[in-house]
Amino acid sequence: MVATVQFIQPVKFKKKVSRDLIAANLKQVEAEENAGVRTLSIYWRLGQYDAILTIEAPDEKAVMKTALSRGDWAQVETLVAVPAVEARKLVE
Numbered sequence: 338m339v340a341t342v343q344f345i346q347p348v349k350f351k352k353k354v355s356r357d358l359i360a361a362n363l364k365q366v367e368a369e370e371n372a373g374v375r376t377l378s379i380y381w382r383l384g385q386y387d388a389i390l391t392i393e394a395p396d397e398k399a400v401m402k403t404a405l406s407r408g409d410w411a412q413v414e415t416l417v418a419v420p421a422v423e424a425r426k427l428v429e
Contacts, residue, residue, distance in 0.1 A: 341393045343377075343418040344400050347386040352410045354387075362407075369403050391418070 352358060366376045377391040394400040397417070404413040 341375075341395055342397065342400075343420070344392045344394060344397075345416045345418045346390040346392060346400075346404065347414045347416075348388040348390060348407070349385070349412040350387045350410065351412060358410060365403075365406065372399070372402075374399050374403050 350358075366379075369376070374392060374394040377393055380389045381387065382389060392400055392403070394403075397415075400415055404415050407413050
């Protein structure tokens with residue numbers, strides 16, 4: 338099994354959300370999975386960001402590539418996420 342890193346991506350849409358935009362994004366998510374970047378969840382939300390994605394990828398370069406590919410229709414921020422169980426091990 339290949340080690341993976343988890344990321345959180347807050348997303349702000351630059352374009353009006355439409356069925357075509359959603360369909361294109363879902364196609365992109367499928368293509369990314371074939372490249373080793375797995376979207377674990379997508380949450381739409383109210384507030385500063387329109388959506389939050391949780392992603393698993395082999396490294397930060399792979400996830401950066403996905404963020405750049407969304408650049409024409411979304412502003413994407415990428416944060417590394419460490420599960421609390423793993424973080425607690427750092428202070429033991």
